[in-house]
Amino acid sequence: MAENILEKLKQTILDFDEDAALDAANEALAAGVDPVEAVGALADGLNELGDKFERMEVFLPEIMLASDAFKNALSVLEPEIKKRNTEGQKAIPVVIGTVQGDVHQVGKDMVATFLTTAGFDVHDLGVDVAPSRFLEEAKKLDAKIIAAASLMSTTRPVQKDLIDFLEAKGVRDNFIVLVGGGVVTQEWADQIKADGYGQDAIATVEIAKKLLHVA
Amino acid sequence: MSHGSKGKFIEYWGRGETGPITFQKEFDTKVYWPRLKELTKKYGIEYAPGKVVPTDDDELDAIWNAGKELLLDVGILNVSTERRITFSEEEVDAALENLPTQVTLGEGQDAITIPHRGFEDYDSGKTPVGTMGRILGPISDDLYEKVALSYAQEPLIDYVHFQGVKTEINGIPVKPGSPFEMMAEQQHVAIVNDVKRRVGRPGLPDGGSTPVNLQAEMAAANPYWGVKKGDVRHVYIMPQLKTDYDQMSRAYFWHSYGANIWGILQSYIGGAAGGPATSAVNGVADLLAYVMLYEPTILGTWPTDALYFSNSSKYALYVADYGGAAFSKHTHFPSLVGASWQQTAGINSEEYFWETAAGAIGSATLGFLVAGGTGHQSAGLDHACGLGARFAAEVGRAVGKARLTRVQANELVNKILPKYQPLIDNRTLHTVGGDFRTAYDLTTVQPKPEFLAKYNKVKAELRELGLPIV
Numbered sequence: 001m002a003e004n005i006l007e008k009l010k011q012t013i014l015d016f017d018e019d020a021a022l023d024a025a026n027e028a029l030a031a032g033v034d035p036v037e038a039v040g041a042l043a044d045g046l047n048e049l050g051d052k053f054e055r056m057e058v059f060l061p062e063i064m065l066a067s068d069a070f071k072n073a074l075s076v077l078e079p080e081i082k083k084r085n086t087e088g089q090k091a092i093p094v095v096i097g098t099v100q101g102d103v104h105q106v107g108k109d110m111v112a113t114f115l116t117t118a119g120f121d122v123h124d125l126g127v128d129v130a131p132s133r134f135l136e137e138a139k140k141l142d143a144k145i146i147a148a149a150s151l152m153s154t155t156r157p158v159q160k161d162l163i164d165f166l167e168a169k170g171v172r173d174n175f176i177v178l179v180g181g182g183v184v185t186q187e188w189a190d191q192i193k194a195d196g197y198g199q200d201a202i203a204t205v206e207i208a209k210k211l212l213h214v215a
Numbered sequence: 216m217s218h219g220s221k222g223k224f225i226e227y228w229g230r231g232e233t234g235p236i237t238f239q240k241e242f243d244t245k246v247y248w249p250r251l252k253e254l255t256k257k258y259g260i261e262y263a264p265g266k267v268v269p270t271d272d273d274e275l276d277a278i279w280n281a282g283k284e285l286l287l288d289v290g291i292l293n294v295s296t297e298r299r300i301t302f303s304e305e306e307v308d309a310a311l312e313n314l315p316t317q318v319t320l321g322e323g324q325d326a327i328t329i330p331h332r333g334f335e336d337y338d339s340g341k342t343p344v345g346t347m348g349r350i351l352g353p354i355s356d357d358l359y360e361k362v363a364l365s366y367a368q369e370p371l372i373d374y375v376h377f378q379g380v381k382t383e384i385n386g387i388p389v390k391p392g393s394p395f396e397m398m399a400e401q402q403h404v405a406i407v408n409d410v411k412r413r414v415g416r417p418g419l420p421d422g423g424s425t426p427v428n429l430q431a432e433m434a435a436a437n438p439y440w441g442v443k444k445g446d447v448r449h450v451y452i453m454p455q456l457k458t459d460y461d462q463m464s465r466a467y468f469w470h471s472y473g474a475n476i477w478g479i480l481q482s483y484i485g486g487a488a489g490g491p492a493t494s495a496v497n498g499v500a501d502l503l504a505y506v507m508l509y510e511p512t513i514l515g516t517w518p519t520d521a522l523y524f525s526n527s528s529k530y531a532l533y534v535a536d537y538g539g540a541a542f543s544k545h546t547h548f549p550s551l552v553g554a555s556w557q558q559t560a561g562i563n564s565e566e567y568f569w570e571t572a573a574g575a576i577g578s579a580t581l582g583f584l585v586a587g588g589t590g591h592q593s594a595g596l597d598h599a600c601g602l603g604a605r606f607a608a609e610v611g612r613a614v615g616k617a618r619l620t621r622v623q624a625n626e627l628v629n630k631i632l633p634k635y636q637p638l639i640d641n642r643t644l645h646t647v648g649g650d651f652r653t654a655y656d657l658t659t660v661q662p663k664p665e666f667l668a669k670y671n672k673v674k675a676e677l678r679e680l681g682l683p684i685v
Contacts, residue, residue: 053485056484056485059488060243060486061244061247064243065244068244073243101427102678104312107521107524110521110522114221151388153352153380154380154426155425156382157382157390182524182593182594183594184594185594185595198480198523200432200523200642202642
């Protein structure tokens with residue numbers, strides 16, 4: 001019974017079905033399924049979608065829908081996990097955005113998608129994000145990672161502004177800062193003392209996991 | 216000139232204030248994407264390995280019909296108001312009927328007139344129809360003029376996007392919206408105009424849209440010392456099928472000024488536009504959106520792989536060639552600028568030339584302009600040079616000389632793809648090659664012998680593959 005429900009939960013993610021995900025989460029709790037296991041099944045679905053995404057079998061809009069389905073199910077499962085005081089594996093919060101002055105979003109969306117499917121709790125701030133907003137949101141969400149994208153040479157310096165801003169506020173060590181985007185290089189990341197650089201979405205997930213020591 | 220939807224902009228742009236309210240995420244996931252998938256399926260459009268240059272007209276008709284239906288069904292999202300701008304079929308058909316059959320870019324003796332050209336048409340004028348050189352990405356201050364000169368001095372190049380980005384003014388970073396961005400744009404245009412004069416081509420059309428902010432573009436709009444009326448500037452249909460008031464303001468400004476506008480088919484393959492087949496359909500809708508909203512002088516194909524940025528991958532070439540050909544077959548709009556605007560490999564590599572060739576072969580066969588020049592995903596410092604664009608022109612000429620059929624062109628490109636596609640698959644192609652300093656003699660501004668050796672080696676191999684390139 002429990003196995004069927006877990007499989008059903010995973011399938012709602014693979015079907016990108018927000019309503020079904022909510023229903024399956026409620027059904028899981030009603031049937032006494034461990035909510036931590038239920039979240040694990042949903043995460044399995046996201047992982048599978050991540051692999052399919054890399055093979056161009058599913059696409060960005062579908063991952064966005066699956067991510068909504070995941071959040072829907074989580075809205076039911078998470079309070080139950082807290083109520084039971086269970087030691088669940090909490091997704092690591094990440095804030096991501098394209099830096100101030102830059103409205104390119106495709107690359108940033110790809111990274112956000114891959115981080116989501118890898119199990120991170122991704123908060124996408126959109127484009128044209130000021131350093132102060134990155135910090136404000138990161139503090140609010142207790143984020144471990146701030147990921148800042150820049151596609152253009154002229155907006156790349158804003159990644160340095162972000163790091164300067166964190167240092168000026170005395171909170172630089174509270175966050176792992178990842179940088180990426182079309183014109184960003186490892187040399188630039190080193191120069192501005194970013195913690196990591198992702199050449200593309202897959203590399204960004206790898207570096208995020210490595211820096212956080214997660215599998 | 217009677218042109219597309221000219222005169223209708225106030226009405227069409229105004230629909231962004233009254234059209235159906237649709238939030239951006241809702242548009243992406245619940246309006247645009249499901250309809251794109253349905254239409255691609257309805258018309259039986261499928262990508263298969265080996266498809267690069269289209270050989271089947273029925274497939275092009277299907278892509279055209281699906282793309283047009285997509286635009287009619289979902290419209291274009293005005294991100295500034297989160298409302299959709301929609302059109303009736305009669306409005307689209309009227310604009311298409313009213314498109315020009317030829318346009319002129321540039322000024323005086325250096326102007327280029329671009330006609331409409333059909334597939335495999337080697338008798339209506341020279342092949343390729345024209346050659347666009349492109350500089351994109353950051354360029355060092357000390358090389359800025361030399362890189363521009365490397366393009367302007369090439370006689371086979373007709374039109375250049377002098378779009379190298381200046382990163383600093385007196386050591387101060389050039390940030391969007393700052394006065395330094397305005398200064399950088401004035402300096403950029405001055406250098407380009409000086410270089411063009413020096414090679415005796417003062418009217419060579421420049422399509423370099425470098426600034427992020429319109430105010431910086433406007434700062435250099437001066438017919439005496441700045442952007443000329445024969446020059447061309449970019450207006451953006453954002454991925455996918457979105458625009459905003461900033462882009463409308465750009466179009467309004469440049470039309471009022473009297474200059475030209477360029478636009479692009481811009482599917483992000485693997486991203487919001489889905490796989491290659493849906494991306495080709497989206498591409499037609501992109502081009503139609505330009506016709507309806509922005510009255511472009513010239514259009515081009517610029518799809519890219521979303522995960523690993525490439526204009527020249529097997530998928531990007533398919534989308535550029537199929538999407539562009541579908542549009543070209545069903546309109547009398549002047550020739551598009553064809554595939555591979557920028558290469559994935561760094562310049563000073565054989566792969567850079569192979570990518571250029573793969574794009575140019577399809578483009579010349581389909582009656583498009585050929586393009587080239589920039590390398591390293593347009594991201595590496597100083598990765599642009601005129602030799603790449605010259606090579607694109609020479610490949611195009613050889614296609615004309617050989618009078619390649621689309622079937623032959625497709626076979627040839629499929630023999631070229633293995634030269635570089637594996638490095639796209641493992642995401643390392645951008646690491647090969649070297650920058651302008653390694654490729655050009657900085658005193659004479661001519662390619663170094665070792666760079667020319669790579670260029671000549673690829674030419675020799677192309678001859679072995681049957682392309683009569685000289």
